[in-house]
Amino acid sequence: MAAAAVFSDKGYRASTIQDIGRELGTTSAALYYYFGSKQEILGELIVRPVRQLREMAAEVAQSPLSNREKLGEIVRRHIDMMLKQRELFTIFLRERVELEAQHAGRLAEMEEEYYRQIRSIIDDAARAGEMRDVNRQMLALGIIGMTNWVLRWHKPDGALGADEIASAYMDILGGGAFKEPPGTAGATPVPAEAARRRVKRAS
C-alpha cells in the first residue's frame, strides 16, 4: 500500500512515481516496468475498495439473514472496511476525478454493481411485503451516501465503532423503510452481534 499512502497524503496530481518508489524502497524504473504509468497505479488502486465491497455484499446476500439484517450487515461491514483502510477509501472517494476514461468506466461499472446488490436486497424485501412504499432507488443511494460519509466525520480515536454506527443508522433507516413487525411499537434495531454470528456460521 505504498502508493495508497503517497496518493492519500500528497494527492494524486502532486505525487510522482519517484515518491512511490521511495516509499516502496524500489526504483521508478522498476515501477514503470510493472505499471507503465502513475495512472495505471491509480487505476489499480481505486477499484480495490469497490471490489472488496462487492465481494462483501455478495457474501452477505447469500447468508441466511433476513433482508433487513442483510442491509444492516452490509452497512456495518462497509464502515468497518473503511475505518480499517482509511487511505485506500480516501483515494477512492477523492481521486476518482483523476481517472482517465477507461479506468473511470470500469470504476463506474463496479460502483453500479454494488448499488445493484443493495438494491436487490431492498427489492426482495419489497416483494416479500416487508417494506413501506418508499422510493427504493433513493433508499439504496441514501444508505451508500450516509455510510461513505462516515469516513469524513469519524475520528480514528472516536468512541463509536462500526457496530454502533451501523446499528444507529439501521435503527433510523430500518424504522422508516420497513414495516413494523406486528405488535411492536417503534423499529427493532438490527441485532448486530447476532447477525454477525449468523453470517460467520453461514460462510
Next chain:
Amino acid sequence: MAAAAVFSDKGYRASTIQDIGRELGTTSAALYYYFGSKQEILGELIVRPVRQLREMAAEVAQSPLSNREKLGEIVRRHIDMMLKQRELFTIFLRERVELEAQHAGRLAEMEEEYYRQIRSIIDDAARAGEMRDVNRQMLALGIIGMTNWVLRWHKPDGALGADEIASAYMDILGGGAFKEPPGTAGATPVPAEAARRRVKRAS
C-alpha cells in the same frame, strides 16, 4: 467563480495562479496582490458553501414550519444549492485536505456549526415528544451524509430534482426517526411545495 472552475476542473494542486488569472482575464500579479497565495484563494472559496448552508439553515430554523418540515426543507435547499453550484461544492467536498491549518480550522468550525443547527432542530423535536428514541447525533450526520452524496451520483441531465430527492429522503428518514401522527399508517412525506411557500412567506 473563475477559481472554482479551475480548481474543480484541474484539482487544486495542479492549478496555478496563472490558470486562474487566464480564466479571469487578469494577471497573476493582480491576483497575488489581492489574495497573497493560491492557498488564500482556496481558503476563501472552500468556506462559501458552508457559509451559504449555515445562512440557509438559520433562515429555515426561524420559519414557522414544524420540526420535521424544517429538516425536510434544509435537505431540499441543501441539495438545490449543490446542484446549482456543482463546481463550488465539488471543491468543498474534495479539496478540504489541501487546506493549511488556519483555513482547515475555520472550515471545521463552520461545518460543526451547520451540524449543530440540524442537531438543534432534532433536539427540539425530541423534547416535544415528536421523535422515536433514535441516536440523534447519527441522525444529524446521516442526513448530512446522504445529502452531500447526491452530488456524487446526480447527473446534470437527471430526471430527479432537489424536491423529489429531498421528499424521498425525508419519507424514509422521517418515517424512521419520527413518531407517526396518530391515526396514520406509514410516514407522511414532507409537503415540499407547501413548506417552501410557508418559508417564503415567513422570510
